[in-house]
Amino acid sequence: MTETFTHCALHVRDLAESVAFYESYCGLTIVKEHGEGAGRVVWLASPGSEKSFVLVLLGGGQEHVQDNDDMTHYGFSVPSRLDVDRIAERAKRDGCLHWEPRDYAPPTGYLCGVKDPTGHIIEFSYGQPLGPGT
Template sequence: MAKPMTPVFTHCALHVADLAESIAFYESYCDMKIVKEHGEGKARVVWLASPGAEESFVLVLLGGGPERTQDADDMTHYGFGVGSRDDIDRIAARAKKDGCLHWEPRDYAPPTGYLCGVKDPTGYIVEFSYGQPLGPHQG
């Protein structure tokens, strides 16, 4: 009897309001790059990846989606690890200046660590964290 295949988490797809704005946000705030794309106009789909993760995990952006709203106490998000607490403070200061800071920097008990939340152009919340036992910058 063959061993069952274990599913592997490979991508997260987001329907975004403005594809160009969203690409710019993820390139600028998250250092992601376009690794694949297909279609054109409203049917354009873009795959973005973090450096070194191009073959293992991508963020798929599809244009033409609705704006999103999220209450400040709603912890629905996806996250990026960074190398230091200072990185969190810099990202939060930039997001505050840009008008897209959702959660001020704060400490949480392990394994959550130090984090802030930033709204992307559609309204999805992106967490930036330091001190979590995940990713390349494990705390």
């Protein structure tokens, strides 16, 4: 048997607000939805990854609180350092920047952290051996 990592599921405080965040900041698109009202579930994916990995959002979650030294996060790779800087500037304007851009030794690379509407930290990185910019 070979296991395959297919999805990550998050309870979010406001489903519509979270879907809009992940579409806007992360470039994800809705690939599947089911249920209604409080039972609505949304699957999001990066274009081209719809059949291999999805982020599942479920409404009704609690606010997630995390301090600056806690490195728990979900990671997205971007094609350049400039993209990390642009995302950080946007997040600063939007009031959701969690970690200023910073360099780390390989394989971590250059990154910033942004809070989603529930408080989960999303890392945007350049220079890791995963995704674009590798």
